[in-house]
Amino acid sequence: GESVGLHLPTLSVQEGDNSIINCAYSNSASDYFIWYKQESGKGPQFIIDIRSNMDKRQGQRVTVLLNKTVKHLSLQIAATQPGDSAVYFCAETAYNQGGKLIFGQGTELSVKP
Amino acid sequence: GAVVSQHPSRVICKSGTSVKIECRSLDFQATTMFWYRQFPKQSLMLMATSNEGSKATYEQGVEKDKFLINHASLTLSTLTVTSAHPEDSSFYICSARVPYGYTFGSGTRLTVV
Numbered sequence: 001g002e003s004v005g006l007h008l009p010t011l012s013v014q015e016g017d018n019s020i021i022n023c024a025y026s027n028s029a030s031d032y033f034i035w036y037k038q039e040s041g042k043g044p045q046f047i048i049d050i051r052s053n054m055d056k057r058q059g060q061r062v063t064v065l066l067n068k069t070v071k072h073l074s075l076q077i078a079a080t081q082p083g084d085s086a087v088y089f090c091a092e093t094a095y096n097q098g099g100k101l102i103f104g105q106g107t108e109l110s111v112k113p
Numbered sequence: 114g115a116v117v118s119q120h121p122s123r124v125i126c127k128s129g130t131s132v133k134i135e136c137r138s139l140d141f142q143a144t145t146m147f148w149y150r151q152f153p154k155q156s157l158m159l160m161a162t163s164n165e166g167s168k169a170t171y172e173q174g175v176e177k178d179k180f181l182i183n184h185a186s187l188t189l190s191t192l193t194v195t196s197a198h199p200e201d202s203s204f205y206i207c208s209a210r211v212p213y214g215y216t217f218g219s220g221t222r223l224t225v226v
Binding site: 008032034041042043044046049089095098100101102103104105106108 | 119145147149154155156157158159162204206208210214215217218219220222
């Protein structure tokens with residue numbers, strides 16, 4: 001099956017600091033990108049998305065940046081809180097072509113109080 | 114919003130038996146359903162894509178005779194793990210494509226003993 005089956009990298013930050021989680025995607029035809037948060041034993045939870053005609057999108061405390069030139073995606077979390085501790089995945093798809101949703105490697109975020 | 118109900122949430126079965134996992138779309142019609150498998154500390158790996166009324170499309174390396182997928186109606190897709198073995202122990206998650214993106218089931222933790 002498709003995915004990156006490597007073990008998760010981890011990011012440890014202090015409460016109140018900003019977090020930046022990076023992701024490299026593989027398909028240049030992908031036109032829709034999503035960041036998900038996953039807590040232990042649960043399904044992915046939608047955080048924020050961005051389409052390929054944009055390079056930045058902001059939500060509440062979160063910002064997604066898209067660089068199509070180098071096929072890179074990042075998630076910025078402002079004023080990180082202990083409740084943000086989870087695993088974060090980026091996912092890509094050629095949505096307008098009815099494509100599959102493919103997940104990236106994931107990053108485990110640990111927030112120290 | 115679109116909700117996918119996945120059952121069971123946890124199941125323990127004996128080696129050699131079969132297990133069926135169900136995903137139901139509660140308030141929408143799911144034409145396309147994706148099935149993922151996730152091992153501990155790893156990403157979600159796409160196993161197969163099922164379309165209502167047609168045969169599922171399996172990802173490379175996924176045994177279609179072992180992981181039977183049925184999508185007989187617009188509200189129900191099932192994954193049956195046949196002749197389960199301990200190496201099939203994993204977290205299985207379904208996802209449905211919706212007009213604005215994707216929605217996920219809550220996952221099934223399968224343990225084969």
